[in-house]
Amino acid sequence: MGETILDVQNVKKHFKAGKHQTIKSVDGISFDIRKGETLGLVGESGSGKTTLGRTLVGIYEATEGKVIFDGRDLSKLDRKSKKMVNREIQMIFQDPQASLNPRMKVGDIIAEGLDAYRLKKGSARKQRIIELLEKVGLSPEHADRFPHEFSGGQRQRIGIARALAVEPSFIVADEPISALDVSIQAQVVNLLADLQQEFGLTYLFIAHDLAMVNHISDRIGVMYLGQMMELAASDELFAEPLHPYTKALLSAIPASEPSLRGAKERILLGGDPPSPIEPPSGCPFRTRCPAAMEVCAKQKPQWKEIKNEHYTACHLYG
Amino acid sequence: MPEVNDSMFKPVDRSRLRIRTKSRPVMGYWHEVALKLAKNKLALTGFFLLLIILTLSIIGPHLLPFTPSHQSLTEGNLKPSAKHWFGTDDLGRDIWVRVWTGARISLLIGIIAAIIDLIMGVLVGGISGYMAGRSRAGDRIDGFLMRIVEILYGIPYLLVVILLMVVMKPGLTTMILALSITGWVGMARIVRGQILQLKQQEYVMAAEKLGTSHFKIISKHLLPNMMGIIIVNLTFTIPQAIFSESFLSFLGLGVQAPTASWGTMANDSLGVVLSGQWWRLFFPALMISLTMFAFNAFGDGLQDALDPRSEK
Numbered sequence: 001m002g003e004t005i006l007d008v009q010n011v012k013k014h015f016k017a018g019k020h021q022t023i024k025s026v027d028g029i030s031f032d033i034r035k036g037e038t039l040g041l042v043g044e045s046g047s048g049k050t051t052l053g054r055t056l057v058g059i060y061e062a063t064e065g066k067v068i069f070d071g072r073d074l075s076k077l078d079r080k081s082k083k084m085v086n087r088e089i090q091m092i093f094q095d096p097q098a099s100l101n102p103r104m105k106v107g108d109i110i111a112e113g114l115d116a117y118r119l120k121k122g123s124a125r126k127q128r129i130i131e132l133l134e135k136v137g138l139s140p141e142h143a144d145r146f147p148h149e150f151s152g153g154q155r156q157r158i159g160i161a162r163a164l165a166v167e168p169s170f171i172v173a174d175e176p177i178s179a180l181d182v183s184i185q186a187q188v189v190n191l192l193a194d195l196q197q198e199f200g201l202t203y204l205f206i207a208h209d210l211a212m213v214n215h216i217s218d219r220i221g222v223m224y225l226g227q228m229m230e231l232a233a234s235d236e237l238f239a240e241p242l243h244p245y246t247k248a249l250l251s252a253i254p255a256s257e258p259s260l261r262g263a264k265e266r267i268l269l270g271g272d273p274p275s276p277i278e279p280p281s282g283c284p285f286r287t288r289c290p291a292a293m294e295v296c297a298k299q300k301p302q303w304k305e306i307k308n309e310h311y312t313a314c315h316l317y318g
Numbered sequence: 319m320p321e322v323n324d325s326m327f328k329p330v331d332r333s334r335l336r337i338r339t340k341s342r343p344v345m346g347y348w349h350e351v352a353l354k355l356a357k358n359k360l361a362l363t364g365f366f367l368l369l370i371i372l373t374l375s376i377i378g379p380h381l382l383p384f385t386p387s388h389q390s391l392t393e394g395n396l397k398p399s400a401k402h403w404f405g406t407d408d409l410g411r412d413i414w415v416r417v418w419t420g421a422r423i424s425l426l427i428g429i430i431a432a433i434i435d436l437i438m439g440v441l442v443g444g445i446s447g448y449m450a451g452r453s454r455a456g457d458r459i460d461g462f463l464m465r466i467v468e469i470l471y472g473i474p475y476l477l478v479v480i481l482l483m484v485v486m487k488p489g490l491t492t493m494i495l496a497l498s499i500t501g502w503v504g505m506a507r508i509v510r511g512q513i514l515q516l517k518q519q520e521y522v523m524a525a526e527k528l529g530t531s532h533f534k535i536i537s538k539h540l541l542p543n544m545m546g547i548i549i550v551n552l553t554f555t556i557p558q559a560i561f562s563e564s565f566l567s568f569l570g571l572g573v574q575a576p577t578a579s580w581g582t583m584a585n586d587s588l589g590v591v592l593s594g595q596w597w598r599l600f601f602p603a604l605m606i607s608l609t610m611f612a613f614n615a616f617g618d619g620l621q622d623a624l625d626p627r628s629e630k
Contacts, residue, residue, distance in 0.1 A: 059523055083529055091527055099520035103542040109521075116529040159524075166528065 005170055005202050006033040006056065011065035013048075013055045017277060024276050025051040027226035028065070030303060031311075033170070038196065038203040040217030040234065042210060042249070046273060048226040049206045050094070053172045056204065057091045058082075069170070087117060090163035094175040096155035100147035106133075106158055107143030113166035132161040136191060153184035157191065164195065172204045177212065185209075189216050210253050214238055219309075222246050225284040226276055228303065232310040242312045244291045283315065291316060354623040361619020367612035371605070375425055378418030386411065386419040386578045395590075398597055405597040407586060416578035417601050423490065423579045424560045424609065427497070431559030432552050434498050439505025440548065442467065446506070447513030448536065464510070470503045475562060479571055488571050493563060501559065505551055512544045546621045553617020557610040564606050580606050 013026040025048045033039045043049050054060045056067055058074060067074045069085055077085060090113075093099035100109055107129045114120045120128050130140040136157040147155055156176060163171055173192065177185040193216060195201060207213045213220055214234050221231040222245065230243040241247045248267040269288045274280055280287050286296040293315060301313045355361055379386065382403065390410035398405045404413035446463040449456035478496040479488075486492045516522060516539070525535050566572035567581025575582060580602040587598030 054523075057527060059527060086527065086529055091524065093520040093524060095520060099524055101521040101525075101539050101543070104538065112525060112530060113528040116525075116531065116534070162524065162528070 003035050004032045005035045005070060006204075007066075007068040008032065008056065009066040009068065011052070011055060011067060012063045013051050013060055014063045021277050024226050024279060026055060027276075027279070029223075029226075029228045030065075031221060031228060031231055033202060033204060035169075035202055036196075036200055037218040038205050038216055040213035040220040041204060041206045041223060042208055042213055042220060043223030044208065044273065046225075046276070047223040048276070049208075049223055050174055051226075052223070053091070053174045053204060053206050057089050057172050058086060059091070083117075087113070087166045088169045090166065090168035090171050092156075092159050092163050092171060092173040092176045095179050096152050096159055097147075097179070099159050100155055102147055104146075105143065106145055106147065106150075109147070109158060110143070110161045110165055112162060117166060119166070128165070132165055135164065135195070136161045151184075152180050153188060156180060156188050160188075160191065160195070164199070167199075168201070170202045170204075172206070174206045175208070176205075178207065178209065185212065192216065210249065222249065225273055225279055227284055228311075228313065229285065230310075230312040230314075232312075236307075236310055240310075242306060242310065242317060243285075243314045244289050244316070245285050246312075248290075283313070351623045355619055358619040358622065360615045361623070364612040364615030364617075364619065367608060368616060371421060371609060371612065372425065375418050375421035378421070379415045382412055382415055384412040384415050386416045387576050388412070388415075395595055395598075404601045405595075407583075407598055408590065413583070413597065413601055416583060417580070417605055420578040420580045420583060420602065421605060421609075423573060423577070424563055424606075427490075427493065427563040428556040428560045428609075428613075430494055431497055431501055432556050435502050435505045435552060435555050436548075438498070438502035440509050442502070443506035443509025444513060444536065444540075447510035447517070448532075448540075450510075450514060451517075460510075463506075467503045467506050470500055471507075473500055475500050476566075479566060483571070487574075489574055490572075493566060493572055497559060497562075501555065505548070505555070508547060508551055509544065512547055513540055516540050516543055546624050549624065550617055550621050553613050553620075557613045560609055561606065564602075 008029060008031050011026060011029050012024070014022040014024050017023050027048075029052060031039075041049050041052070051060065055062050062075065069089060072081070072085060074082075074085065100106075107126075110129050110132055111120075111125055114125055114128060126143075129143050133140055133142055138154060138157055138161070142150075142154075147158065150158065156179075159176075176192070177188050180188060189212060192203065192205075196203060203216075205213065205216055217234050219232065220234050220237045222229045222237075222243065224245050230237065230241065230246045232242075237246065238250065241250055244267075248269050251265065251267040267290065269290075271288050274284070274287055281297055282299055283289070283292075283296045283301050286292045289296065295315050299315070301315045301318065303311060303313045304317070305311050306317045355365070388411060390406075393402075393406055393410040394408050396402050396406040396410075402412050402414065404417060406412055407416075442463055446460045446467075450460035451457065475496060478500055479492060482492050482496055486495070519539075522535060522539050525539055530538075563572055563579065564581035564584065567579045568585045569581075570585070573579040573582055575586075583602040584599055584606075587595070587602075591599045
């Protein structure tokens with residue numbers, strides 16, 4: 001794994017909620033994504049995964065911090081080069097129902113990027129649509145149908161084809177499989193893996209299914225309340241989780257065989273995640289952490305490389 | 319049980335599989351809309367009624383050899399007959415001819431109301447909704463437009479007409495002017511709400527991400543998905559405007575005698591209904607009701623037909 005394609009530096013995204021409150025959906029996250037890899041991003045609902053994903057692709061503007069794509073600071077681009085960079089970063093959405101315009105035919109949906117950048121016209125456009133449909137495992141006659149005539153899995157394939165149309169190099173997949181049947185999930189994940197091989201794509205794969213994330217990702221980042229808790233290679237993270245939150249998450253994966261049941265200790269967390277409007281002082285996880293110490297309330301733990309390529313933010317390793 | 323082994327299986331010829339997948343014939347969007355509409359009997363009835371009313375408003379007055387203001391005192395208050403299909407009024411004017419000249423005024427008001435609704439309502443609501451939340455300036459534009467809408471919303475149409483009469487004569491122009499001032503605010507609010515909601519849809523985000531221009535986002539993503547609601551709203555505004563015209567003319571605030579309008583005709587006949595001349599009230603009232611019904615039935619069917627998700 002070589003050069004960095006996306007460098008995220010202390011990115012924050014705050015939303016206004018009423019006059020005096022701000023929701024700190026993403027609150028200071030730094031990491032990098034390397035060319036050709038899949039970085040899995042996990043975390044429970046409301047941890048800011050989707051917000052982070054949308055900030056990285058530029059749907060939201062970061063409140064603070066820098067996103068550097070291929071050496072270019074995204075916030076400092078003029079309109080023209082922004083449009084060019086935008087083409088290289090695409091997104092696959094969570095809900096295949098809501099992410100396709102019900103009034104547009106599938107062919108036009110897929111060609112939306114082609115039309116926006118005026119890449120192809122007439123028969124070349126048609127040819128490209130057919131090519132993309134076949135790439136994602138659909139057939140050419142599907143181009144003239146409407147989205148509601150397809151199943152969830154097929155719709156997600158349409159969404160993938162739409163993102164691929166402009167030949168991006170980096171794709172943020174925002175829970176692309178969580179709305180699908182389990183039997184279809186594997187198909188879509190394998191399709192994503194095949195496409196990655198073929199086009200040398202880089203993925204940020206957002207999900208909450210740990211087993212699936214482990215299957216597709218090279219590295220995994222764990223988020224909690226708008227902050228990154230731990231980041232390591234997938235195998236490493238599963239074998240040797242450092243952060244108490246990661247440990248609790250991993251212990252929640254059901255055993256794959258009945259005979260293994262009970263072999264692992266299940267770490268149960270008390271309570272609910274605190275509100276991102278008023279996050280706890282110090283470490284955001286301290287209110288539910290089984291290993292919380294006095295220092296956790298006073299000081300925010302630093303994001304550090306504990307072992308080779310294994311990052312975490314926790315006072316236990318300080 | 320016989321043993322199952324690999325030799326018992328053979329691959330299926332792929333070309334045979336293909337044949338079975340029967341694909342639906344490909345049609346254009348508007349073609350599908352027309353087909354769906356044709357299958358809806360109520361909508362079809364409404365459509366043909368509108369067509370008939372429209373046609374008769376054009377050729378109807380020419381079918382009988384009278385003009386709407388042609389008086390013949392010897393032929394006053396005649397029952398419907400072969401000579402006067404809908405009868406005559408107290409001045410001997412032919413009601414058939416007057417009903418269809420009156421239809422022109424009603425339809426004109428309806429069409430003008432629709433145009434004002436579409437242009438002003440959709441434009442103001444659209445700009446307001448699209449700009450909201452985009453930037454600080456956008457929020458300000460949205461706030462400014464919505465305050466105007468709210469102020470206008472508080473002024474009843476009737477009041478505007480009466481106030482306008484201080485400076486203008488009662489008549490068609492006054493009514494149209496009053497309609498332009500207040501008629502579109504409901505549409506503006508609905509369109510704004512729709513746009514605010516649709517903007518949050520993932521397909522709009524995807525389009526923005528793909529670099530689609532604002533114009534195309536509005537014309538391909540936002541407007542088509544609001545068509546149903548816009549049309550339903552129109553099918554309420556048009557008959558409402560037609561009814562307002564009749565009502566105002568009935569009160570004497572609208573079209574002035576001797577011009578024929580459904581409202582003035584109904585007003586003229588008020589005193590004589592009880593003395594047995596039913597046709598003088600019946601025909602204009604019937605036309606008002608039929609037009610209302612036709613618009614509502616057609617609009618309802620159109621809403622269903624415009625939605626590609628609805629069953630054919």
